[in-house]
Each structure stands twice: as C-alpha cells, then as structure tokens.
Amino acid sequence: MLPMEPTDETLLxxxxxxxxxxxxxxxxxxxxxxxxxxxxxxxxxxxxxNITQETFLRVVGALDRIRTDLPFKPYLFRIALNLxxxxxxxxxxxxxxxxxxxxxxxxxxxxDDAPALWExxxxxxxxxxxxxxxxxxxxxxxAALTLRYVEGxxxxxxAQILNLPLNTVRTHxxxxxxxxxxxxxxxxxxxxxxxxx
Numbered sequence: 425m426l427p428m429e430p431t432d433e434t435l436l437x438x439x440x441x442x443x444x445x446x447x448x449x450x451x452x453x454x455x456x457x458x459x460x461x462x463x464x465x466x467x468x469x470x471x472x473x474n475i476t477q478e479t480f481l482r483v484v485g486a487l488d489r490i491r492t493d494l495p496f497k498p499y500l501f502r503i504a505l506n507l508x509x510x511x512x513x514x515x516x517x518x519x520x521x522x523x524x525x526x527x528x529x530x531x532x533x534x535x536d537d538a539p540a541l542w543e544x545x546x547x548x549x550x551x552x553x554x555x556x557x558x559x560x561x562x563x564x565x566x567a568a569l570t571l572r573y574v575e576g577x578x579x580x581x582x583a584q585i586l587n588l589p590l591n592t593v594r595t596h597x598x599x600x601x602x603x604x605x606x607x608x609x610x611x612x613x614x615x616x617x618x619x620x621x
Contacts, residue, residue: 432496440487451480454497457575458504464570465508465563475507482507498581505567505585512563557607565600568593 438446462472
C-alpha cells in the first residue's frame with residue numbers, strides 16, 4: 425500500500441515549523457496548476473511564470489498570518505488571481521473591471537452539465553476550437569471555467585477565490601458555458617486538407 429501524501433495544510437504546518445522540504449513539496453504540487461491558471465487568464469507565458477513565482481513568494485511573506493486550519497489551495501489561487509488582476513490592469517490586455525459585478529439573475533439555480541461537454545474534447549481540432557473560444561470569453565467567465573473544470577474547485581471555493589456570492593459563480597459558469605456552446609456551434613469548419621474527402 426502506498427503511503428498517503430500529506431495534505432496541503434500538513435505541509436504548510438511543517439514548513440511553519442522550519443521544514444523547507446515541506447514548502448518544496450507544495451511548490452512541486454502547485455507550480456503547474458498555478459502557471460496554467462495564470463496563462464489561461466492572461467495568455468502570456470512569461471507573465472504566467474512571473475505570477476506563479478510571485479504567488480509562492482507571497483505565501484512565504486505571509487507565512488505567519490496563514491491559518492493551517494483553513495484550506496490552503498483556495499488561498500493560494502486567490503493570491504494568483506489577485507496578481508493576475510494586477511497584471512491585467514497594468515497591461516490592459518484583459519479587462520478585470522467587472523469581476524465583482526453581481527448578476528441580475530444571481531438567485532438562479534443551475535445544473536452543472538459542463539463536464540459532459542469537456543469530456544467530448546478528445547479531438548485535437550475541437551480542443552483548439554475550444555481554446556480559441558475560451559480566449560474570447562470575458563475574463564470573469566474564463567476564470568470561473570478554469571477554476572472549475574481545469575483546477576477542480578467546488579463552487580464554494582470558486583466563490584471564495586473570486587470573492588463573489590455563490591449564485592453569481594453559478595451564473596458566471598452557466599453563461600460562460602452558453603457562450604462557449606454558441607461559439608462552438610457557429611465556428612467555421614476547419615479547412616480541409618488535400619487528402620480529406
């Protein structure tokens with residue numbers, strides 16, 4: 425039987441007690457997810473790398489204030505999101521002005537049927553179309569989709585990370601999926617090669 429990996433909170437507590445290996449384990453665990461998250465929001469590999477590094481630096485800087493009785497992953501992604509917002513404001517490449525806007529339909533309840541859509545993305549061509557469509561979504565929708573379907577956060581964790589009411593997160597996800605479906609349905613067909621029939 426394989427030994428169980430320590431939780432994020434256990435590693436954080438060990439690092440607070442002076443074990444540098446514990447922090448290295450957290451860095452190894454979250455470097456790729458943080459980088460992917462930042463890259464999906466900003467579309468800039470260099471900036472995503474900087475945000476990933478800065479996120480870990482902020483954790484070290486706030487070590488005394490981080491509570492080990494609360495989930496660490498949402499806290500970590502909240503730092504990354506704030507850094508992405510700052511980078512977006514500086515570059516003005518992505519509009520973050522309306523991230524906190526409340527939806528007029530915030531009380532709507534929705535069923536989460538998107539995983540079925542994402543499971544159908546086996547075809548590389550369809551993945552490319554999906555990626556292009558994601559890039560055209562407003563930043564608040566891209567963030568919610570990435571946190572939910574790439575990083576696997578629960579709705580409550582996304583609400584915490586984005587500092588939004590839970591129903592607003594549901595609304596953002598529903599609208600983002602609707603927009604993606606529309607864009608994918610109306611996408612022009614891929615050019616056919618000379619051997620395609």
